[in-house]
Amino acid sequence: MYRRNITHILIPLGLGLAVLVSYNLFLKSPSPPSSTQLTDTIEAVAPPPEPPPNRAPEIDSKHARSLDQSVIPSTPHERLLEAIRDEIEKHDLALAESKLKELPPAVLSSSETRPFVAILWNNLGLQQERLHGTQASLNAFKKAAELDDSNPIILLNLAHTYWEQRDRALNAEFLTRLMRVAPQEPFPHLAMADLLQEQDDLTEAAKHLAQAADRARQDPALQSYLAAVTAKVQRTQSVESQMTARSSTHFVVKFDGEEDQGIWTSVLEILEEAYRDIGQKFGHFPSKPIMVVLHTKDSFQGATGSPVWADGLYDPSLGRIQIPTQGATTDSKSLASVLRHEYVHALLHDRLGTNVGALPTWLNEGLAMQWAGDTWPELDQAMQGEISVIPLTSLGGSWGALPPGTSTVAYLEANSATRHMIERWGLARVDALLNAFQAKSSVATAFQNTLFISYEEFQRQWLESFEHNRS
Numbered sequence: 069m070y071r072r073n074i075t076h077i078l079i080p081l082g083l084g085l086a087v088l089v090s091y092n093l094f095l096k097s098p099s100p101p102s103s104t105q106l107t108d109t110i111e112a113v114a115p116p117p118e119p120p121p122n123r124a125p126e127i128d129s130k131h132a133r134s135l136d137q138s139v140i141p142s143t144p145h146e147r148l149l150e151a152i153r154d155e156i157e158k159h160d161l162a163l164a165e166s167k168l169k170e171l172p173p174a175v176l177s178s179s180e181t182r183p184f185v186a187i188l189w190n191n192l193g194l195q196q197e198r199l200h201g202t203q204a205s206l207n208a209f210k211k212a213a214e215l216d217d218s219n220p221i222i223l224l225n226l227a228h229t230y231w232e233q234r235d236r237a238l239n240a241e242f243l244t245r246l247m248r249v250a251p252q253e254p255f256p257h258l259a260m261a262d263l264l265q266e267q268d269d270l271t272e273a274a275k276h277l278a279q280a281a282d283r284a285r286q287d288p289a290l291q292s293y294l295a296a297v298t299a300k301v302q303r304t305q306s307v308e309s310q311m312t313a314r315s316s317t318h319f320v321v322k323f324d325g326e327e328d329q330g331i332w333t334s335v336l337e338i339l340e341e342a343y344r345d346i347g348q349k350f351g352h353f354p355s356k357p358i359m360v361v362l363h364t365k366d367s368f369q370g371a372t373g374s375p376v377w378a379d380g381l382y383d384p385s386l387g388r389i390q391i392p393t394q395g396a397t398t399d400s401k402s403l404a405s406v407l408r409h410e411y412v413h414a415l416l417h418d419r420l421g422t423n424v425g426a427l428p429t430w431l432n433e434g435l436a437m438q439w440a441g442d443t444w445p446e447l448d449q450a451m452q453g454e455i456s457v458i459p460l461t462s463l464g465g466s467w468g469a470l471p472p473g474t475s476t477v478a479y480l481e482a483n484s485a486t487r488h489m490i491e492r493w494g495l496a497r498v499d500a501l502l503n504a505f506q507a508k509s510s511v512a513t514a515f516q517n518t519l520f521i522s523y524e525e526f527q528r529q530w531l532e533s534f535e536h537n538r539s
């Protein structure tokens with residue numbers, strides 16, 4: 069029954085979380101996240117994975133993000149604006165920004181110069197983003213949009229930044245305006261669908277997915293992604309239409325009305341405790357209520373496409389923890405274990421937003437195991453036995469392609485390497501590491517800059533302690 073034990077977290081690759089992770093329309097970087105799996109995976113039973121997001125299509129040149137700043141309006145302020153433009157072109161961004169902030173009110177109120185100042189802010193934002201990521205560019209794009217909210221490129225750049233930062237300002241009102249200004253763009257509809265999925269309005273979400281698909285005809289990768297999400301939304305909708313939803317402050321729990329209310333109560337108790345307890349350890353509380361769907365064994369498999377033995381999963385694209393409430397998980401100890409483990413995945417997704425894919429899978433799983441307080445007897449057994457160690461670098465991406473029989477080792481190592489990290493560097497450093505991933509650092513850079521050790525050296529030291537603990 070080894071599989072039953074470890075597999076409360078194992079399920080095939082969830083459809084589609086990846087592409088949403090960084091809507092490729094905007095992707096310029098040649099090195100987007102290398103892994104995006106928050107849903108759990110297991111060898112042998114994983115279905116053919118989604119086309120990985122890191123092979124996002126090239127950015128389409130028609131979606132230029134910079135604006136022409138060559139023609140400066142001829143006004144008394146021409147020289148001033150020219151100087152700022154040149155600073156931006158010379159990449160003297162701090163100076164350009166301070167000059168933009170100090171522009172006289174007359175420049176901002178004039179209908180001749182105002183749109184040009186918006187262009188300067190936009191182009192400054194692009195340079196800031198190129199150097200320091202979207203966190204650094206948010207303010208510049210906001211300024212640009214304040215000055216000219218009818219420019220589709222500016223609004224799309226701002227939307228992109230909100231999206232990456234999981235900024236709640238990417239709300240229905242903003243997206244509606246974006247749809248009006250950029251009516252041919254699929255992105256606002258995709259983002260609106262995502263918002264509606266979060267609010268559990270799957271009917272309206274499906275409509276926007278269809279509108280996004282209409283507008284994505286030129287983009288086969290986006291088309292196939294949208295088709296997959298649409299199918300998933302429809303399947304979820306049909307499964308959940310019979311369910312009852314009950315909310316607490318921090319969770320919405322859906323369950324089959326026929327089911328024992330007692331399960332709902334104990335699920336909520338476990339979750340609220342996880343909210344307090346893991347939130348304190350982690351220093352993060354979710355920004356919105358987390359949805360948890362309690363399935364019967366049958367509806368779980370049907371709704372999630374997971375194998376018979378899977379005992380739970382977190383689905384980032386639908387923002388749901390899904391678990392079956394029959395079989396193994398009806399006993400409260402393992403129910404708590406499943407819920408807490410998946411809750412950590414949900415929390416990491418909430419914390420890192422669309423950049424959660426930058427987090428190596430072993431660390432994502434390791435943190436779930438550490439913070440959930442998972443106890444898996446078979447891991448202890450595996451610890452005693454003969455194993456061949458998989459390099460951590462091979463556990464950073466999807467686990468779906470791991471050779472059969474190696475998933476126990478993968479979890480064992482994830483747990484051990486993460487514990488080693490927490491013990492040796494402390495939670496504050498781990499937190500800094502998460503910040504680095506949130507800013508889309510590569511694994512090498514993130515380790516070097518926050519743990520002050522190379523990734524290779526970390527692995528070497530961990531392996532030493534790992535072997536030591538086994539002997």
Ligand SMILES: [Zn+2]
Pocket residue numbers: 077107108409413433436
């Ligand atoms: Zn997991």
